[in-house]
Structures are given as structure tokens and as C-alpha cells.
Amino acid sequence: MRNTARWAATLGLTATAVCGTLTGSALAAPTAAHPASLYAPSALVLTVGHGNSAAASAPERAVTLSCAPGASGTHPAAPTACAELRSTGGDFAALTTPGDVMCTKEYSPVTVTAEGVWQGKRVSYEHTFSNACVKNASVSSVFAF
Template sequence: MRNTARWAAALGLTAAAVCGPLIGAAVAAPGAAPSSLYAPSALVLTTGHGNDAATATPERAVTLSCAPTASGTHPAAAQACAELRGAGGDFADLKPAPDVWCTKLYDPVVVTVQGVWQGKRVSYAATFGNSCMRDAMGGGVFNF
């Protein structure tokens, strides 16, 4: 978690900027009607070169929200949300695209995800052998 805070600070992100829309629901009075029929889903995805999240320097970050509709700065938000729904929101269950061939050149790329998926806190980090392998995973979630 310490490394994620460092990544967020490096990107100029704050909890209020990432989860601002979620705060109203979190501090609502008991018995108050929810402000939305959808469970909150707001994610920040980062990528950078390195061997692990502790040592990788973030090079790019995008936001992704999937409820009620796909939105955010992710270039393929609708596709990414569909793939996440298909994996039940579990990033470890995303499958690589079947028709992508990548070289075995080792140039490690790290992806991190922080936020909320359907009302549950998410924290995920993975290292891929190179950017082709990262982009092939899940088809579009990490391709940004």
C-alpha cells in the first residue's frame, strides 16, 4: 500500500480526486436513501517499467468507472469494463488474447490498480515480461 501512495503522489492524485463521487455514499446517514442504484466502481490504473510496483516509476495513469456506464480517461473504457465484468472484477482472472504473439524480449512492465469495484476495495499489481504481454492481457484493460 505504501508504494501505491507514492505512485498516487507522483501522479498528483488524491483520494478526493479519485474517490470524490463515492464520499457522499460513504458518509450518508443510517437509513438514508442511496444516491445511486449502482454500486460504486472507480479505478485508477497505472503502468510503468520496472521489476515490481516498489521500484517501477509510473509512466501513465488512467481512470476507469464502469457504473452506470463506462467512462474515465481509459482509451477503451467500454471494452475494459466489459472484460472486467466477464472476470467478475478479478484482475487475476483476466485472460490473454488468444491471437497475440509477443517476443520474449525481457523489458518488464508493471501495472497497478487501486480503487473500488462494485462497492469493494481493489488493490492489484502485476509484472509482465514486456509491454506486448501487458497489452495482450485481458484484451483491453491494461492496454492504455
């Protein structure tokens, strides 16, 4: 048992010495930290709920949306939502502008939120629509889930 431990330690030290010289003094000087990815992170949690604010009501639906390096997440139209966000530079206010659709004036507020990171910057967005029709008339598919 002792011989096995000695051989394992010897082989480990030998491998470290050989690999260290192959990588060019990797043990002598620490290298600068390299980013794990070439893309700034873009990962969001989007929610929809009924109420005047997100604090006043629990979300009824929530999805995830990640846009870097590719579109993914539980959002049903992730590639389209990421393209729309990129086109506005991550400006959610530009995405929640109502389109040219007629809706009733019934007041049944629907609140949408976006929390997370967009291109490396912290994002926190909340918008309340007067009703679901107005929300669905929005020109964007980001909150269409």
C-alpha cells in the same frame, strides 16, 4: 434593516413549518439514510510502468475508469474495459492472461496496477509482465492504454 431581518426570519420559519407538514412530519422524526445511487461504486485508477514492481518504478501512464452507472473516465476504451471487468466479476488475473501471440524472450518488465473500488469492494491489483509485447498480447483492453 431590522425589519428586513425580522421578515426574513419570519418567512424562513414559516417556510420550514409549511414544508415540514407537506412532507409528513419530516421535522419530527429523522428518516433512514438512503443510498445516493442504486449502483455499487466502481471507480479505478489504472497504471502502467517499466520495472519489476510498482514500488520500484514510477508509473509512466495512468488512467481512470468508472463503470457504474455507465462507463466513463480517461480510459480510451472505457465501455469495452468495463464490459470485460463485468464478465470476469472484477477478476484482474483473468484479464491479464496472455493471448496467442509470439513475443521475444527479452526481459524488460512492465508492471500494471489497479487501485480503487469495484462494485463497492476495495481493489488493489499488481501484475508484472516480462516485456511490453507480453502485456500487449493480453486478451484484455483494460490495461491497453
